[in-house]
Amino acid sequence: MQLVDQKKRSSQEELEPVLYAALIDSMCQNFWPMLFGSVCSAVAALLTALKTGNVWLWPCAVLIIGIGTIRAFQMRKYERRTAVLTFEQAKHWEPRYAIGAMIYAGVLGVWCFLTIFGNDDAVAHMVCVAVTIGYTAGGAARNYGSPKLIQYHILLACGPMSLALALHGGFYYVGLAVLLVLFFIGLKGINLSLHAIFVKALTSSFREAALAGQFDTALNNMPHGLCMFRADGRLAVMNHRFSEMMNLSDKLVQRGGSASDIIDACVSAGSISAPSGRMILAEIENTQTRDMITTDPDIARNRSLSWTFQPMAGGGAVVLLEDITERRDAEARISHLARYDELTELPNRVNFRDEIGRLLSIQQGADQLSALLFVDLDQFKQVNDTLGHPCGDQLLCAVAGRMREMLRPEDFVARFGGDEFVVFQQNIRSHEDAAVLARRIVDRLSERYRIDNHLVEIGASVGIAMTTAGVSADTLLKNADMALYRAKADGRGTFCFFREEMAQTVEARRILELDLRKALANEEFELFYQPLVNLKSGRIATCEALLRWNHPVRGTVSPIDIIPVAEDMGLIVDLGRWILRKACMECMKWPEAVSVAVNFSPQQFHQRDVLSEVRYALEVSGLPAHRLEIEITESSLLRNTQITHDVLSQLHSLGVRISLDDFGTGYSSLSYLHNFPLQKVKIDRSFLEGIDTDRPLTLLRGVARLSADLGMSVVVEGIETTEQLELISADGAVTEAQGYLFSRPVPAVRIRQLLNASHGRRAPDDQLIAVSSRSIA
Numbered sequence: 055m056q057l058v059d060q061k062k063r064s065s066q067e068e069l070e071p072v073l074y075a076a077l078i079d080s081m082c083q084n085f086w087p088m089l090f091g092s093v094c095s096a097v098a099a100l101l102t103a104l105k106t107g108n109v110w111l112w113p114c115a116v117l118i119i120g121i122g123t124i125r126a127f128q129m130r131k132y133e134r135r136t137a138v139l140t141f142e143q144a145k146h147w148e149p150r151y152a153i154g155a156m157i158y159a160g161v162l163g164v165w166c167f168l169t170i171f172g173n174d175d176a177v178a179h180m181v182c183v184a185v186t187i188g189y190t191a192g193g194a195a196r197n198y199g200s201p202k203l204i205q206y207h208i209l210l211a212c213g214p215m216s217l218a219l220a221l222h223g224g225f226y227y228v229g230l231a232v233l234l235v236l237f238f239i240g241l242k243g244i245n246l247s248l249h250a251i252f253v254k255a256l257t258s259s260f261r262e263a264a265l266a267g268q269f270d271t272a273l274n275n276m277p278h279g280l281c282m283f284r285a286d287g288r289l290a291v292m293n294h295r296f297s298e299m300m301n302l303s304d305k306l307v308q309r310g311g312s313a314s315d316i317i318d319a320c321v322s323a324g325s326i327s328a329p330s331g332r333m334i335l336a337e338i339e340n341t342q343t344r345d346m347i348t349t350d351p352d353i354a355r356n357r358s359l360s361w362t363f364q365p366m367a368g369g370g371a372v373v374l375l376e377d378i379t380e381r382r383d384a385e386a387r388i389s390h391l392a393r394y395d396e397l398t399e400l401p402n403r404v405n406f407r408d409e410i411g412r413l414l415s416i417q418q419g420a421d422q423l424s425a426l427l428f429v430d431l432d433q434f435k436q437v438n439d440t441l442g443h444p445c446g447d448q449l450l451c452a453v454a455g456r457m458r459e460m461l462r463p464e465d466f467v468a469r470f471g472g473d474e475f476v477v478f479q480q481n482i483r484s485h486e487d488a489a490v491l492a493r494r495i496v497d498r499l500s501e502r503y504r505i506d507n508h509l510v511e512i513g514a515s516v517g518i519a520m521t522t523a524g525v526s527a528d529t530l531l532k533n534a535d536m537a538l539y540r541a542k543a544d545g546r547g548t549f550c551f552f553r554e555e556m557a558q559t560v561e562a563r564r565i566l567e568l569d570l571r572k573a574l575a576n577e578e579f580e581l582f583y584q585p586l587v588n589l590k591s592g593r594i595a596t597c598e599a600l601l602r603w604n605h606p607v608r609g610t611v612s613p614i615d616i617i618p619v620a621e622d623m624g625l626i627v628d629l630g631r632w633i634l635r636k637a638c639m640e641c642m643k644w645p646e647a648v649s650v651a652v653n654f655s656p657q658q659f660h661q662r663d664v665l666s667e668v669r670y671a672l673e674v675s676g677l678p679a680h681r682l683e684i685e686i687t688e689s690s691l692l693r694n695t696q697i698t699h700d701v702l703s704q705l706h707s708l709g710v711r712i713s714l715d716d717f718g719t720g721y722s723s724l725s726y727l728h729n730f731p732l733q734k735v736k737i738d739r740s741f742l743e744g745i746d747t748d749r750p751l752t753l754l755r756g757v758a759r760l761s762a763d764l765g766m767s768v769v770v771e772g773i774e775t776t777e778q779l780e781l782i783s784a785d786g787a788v789t790e791a792q793g794y795l796f797s798r799p800v801p802a803v804r805i806r807q808l809l810n811a812s813h814g815r816r817a818p819d820d821q822l823i824a825v826s827s828r829s830i831a
């Protein structure tokens with residue numbers, strides 16, 4: 055609103071100099087009336103001079119014709135100018151005109167005064183009064199541009215005349231003088247209203263011109279082409295953009311023409327095709343708002359134009375034209391991105407799902423068989439990690455290329471993300487065809503790749519699901535995925551068909567996951583404890599906390615079944631926290647010399663706040679840090695080596711002991727023993743196999759000796775017989791032993807009894823016979 059007011063004000067200010075110039079212009083263009091008027095007035099003055107014999111009137115006649123002629127030629131000079139009168143020029147012309155007009159009026163006044171005063175010639179009186187009044191009336195009409203000037207004119211020309219009439223005396227002369235004064239007042243009023251009308255007309259015409267100019271600028275600068283047709287179908291307006299987009303000549307635009315002329319010209323210019331032209335014409339004549347899109351007849355240009363037809367109130371139509379080529383291309387690019395994988399240019403998951411859905415809906419017949427092959431690359435992650443992502447990307451493109459080459463045109467391949475590809479093999483005769491393709495995929499993808507001068511080898515696993523009547527795309531994908539899971543579990547580099555029992559396994563796993571969540575919430579878990587016996591003292595040095603799940607239907611579930619699922623679900627972090635706190639609290643109930651060992655999963659170990667978790671568990675339970683042992687496996691050490699090292703060091707500086715569990719089952723890297731701050735090594739019970747023969751015993755003793763020499767306690771797990779115990783403890787390198795021989799994992803209540811027995815608070819228990827017998831021995 056403020057902006058609009060400001061605009062109004064500024065246009066008013068602009069208008070005033072222009073208006074002033076226009077008013078001056080209106081006064082200065084009267085050569086012929088001026089010349090003719092002055093000749094007539096001069097003749098009249100001559101007549102009065104002749105009639106009255108007053109010699110003073112002769113110079114009046116000369117002055118009238120002289121001044122009149124000068125003024126007339128001034129006007130002629132003015133009229134000969136070609137340029138529009140500017141404000142500055144108007145200021146120059148105005149005084150010239152005004153001075154001339156006033157001198158002229160003054161001379162007329164003097165002439166009247168001399169004729170009337172001191173003279174009784176009624177004819178002469180009539181002549182001079184008539185001419186002066188006539189001239190004044192004409193001046194009032196002509197000089198509406200300057201009301202002030204006409205006032206001076208009346209004063210100078212008619213003042214002396216009225217004065218002379220009044221001085222002449224006599225009823226009629228005085229009466230005429232009075233009437234003339236009234237007449238002049240009226241004349242002044244007419245002049246003022248003429249002035250006002252003219253100013254108003256000029257103002258609005260300027261406004262309209264300014265508006266038209268602005269409209270024109272807007273019209274020619276808008277991004278759309280615009281064309282307006284009148285009710286009779288003829289062109290009213292066309293902007294520059296329209297003619298430019300349609301490649302029309304300026305002549306045609308100036309000539310105007312009918313809608314069909316314009317459209318014909320567009321067709322001839324090659325901007326639209328003839329059928330499009332016919333449709334556009336029909337729409338212009340239509341009375342409804344419509345849109346349409348035309349494409350360029352020139353395929354190389356490949357231009358898309360959007361036409362909007364808007365009928366106007368009194369007939370006719372407005373046509374808006376927009377070049378939407380860029381927008382259309384951008385939309386096409388976006389839709390391509392949404393449906394294709396940017397890297398490999400293969401269809402993506404969404405595209406594949408839709409396409410398979412469509413193909414399955416067509417493929418109704420039971421005799422038509424197709425297969426969906428879910429392909430997953432093996433060792434792709436390693437390539438990414440070792441050679442970097444750009445190499446990984448190139449590898450994926452190479453894989454996509456090989457897949458494309460292998461398939462028939464009717465088969466459909468997509469990238470599902472990461473290193474997953476999916477193939478829909480249509481219309482095959484039997485399972486065998488799918489198996490053949492799967493084998494070829496595995497073999498071909500396993501061949502060497504050359505990526506940036508690196509020779510890369512990967513493998514592939516394939517899960518296959520065959521179509522059945524009415525199967526949905528989602529089910530097919532899910533089934534192939536399950537089959538892939540199995541193929542990978544079977545050792546990778548192979549393929550596997552989906553079987554119904556896989557779905558059952560998956561379903562069972564899903565239920566297990568649900569049950570596990572509930573179990574954690576309902577505290578259905580329990581910790582059992584298994585002692586680690588110090589071989590020198592024969593006493594229990596540590597008890598290992600082992601998870602048990604008492605399920606109302608499943609019975610007691612082994613941690614071997616729980617832990618991997620909890621790890622996959624991410625539940626292990628919460629579960630691990632519960633185990634840690636529970637074990638620490640339980641340990642507080644044991645003799646001070648006994649520690650508790652808690653197993654940590656790699657995932658749990660790598661959570662960010664593992665340190666604060668341990669600190670908190672110690673704090674709430676009140677357990678001194680040296681009574682807590684954390685058992686980790688080699689897989690925990692494998693990931694993020696530096697971070698792992700730091701966390702272990704921090705735990706160690708807290709006073710917590712770290713023990714390497716199941717040593718010998720994984721990489722059994724001796725460098726781990728050296729590089730990480732470990733205080734205990736637990737040699738896996740698989741080392742006990744064939745221990746009664748030379749080689750395994752030597753191996754076990756070697757590992758034990760090495761660990762002992764590195765300053766670590768050595769535990770052997772899974773001791774079941776006294777013979778095993780004898781053999782491992784013979785050379786003194788093994789410090790502790792754990793196994794059924796001493797005790798199976800037992801509930802918390804039972805471990806307390808065992809501990810009391812081991813630490814001499816109560817009679818020895820039968821389960822501790824082996825310890826007792828050794829300690830006795």
Ligand code: C2E
Pocket residue numbers: 584599600601612613614617633653654655685715716739771772773774792793794795799
């Ligand atoms: P582990 O940490 O090596 O625990 C020792 C496993 O060996 C226990 O099995 C124990 O019952 C078994 N065992 C001990 N002595 C003998 C023996 O003389 N002969 C035989 N055949 N087995 C023996 P369990 O309780 O079934 O636990 C299996 C694994 O589950 C554990 O191996 C550990 O890796 C994991 N686990 C158990 N509890 C937890 C837990 O609270 N957290 C985590 N992260 N893992 C746990």
Ligand code: MG
Pocket residue numbers: 598653685715
């Ligand atoms: Mg353990």
Ligand code: MG
Pocket residue numbers: 715716736738771
């Ligand atoms: Mg173990």
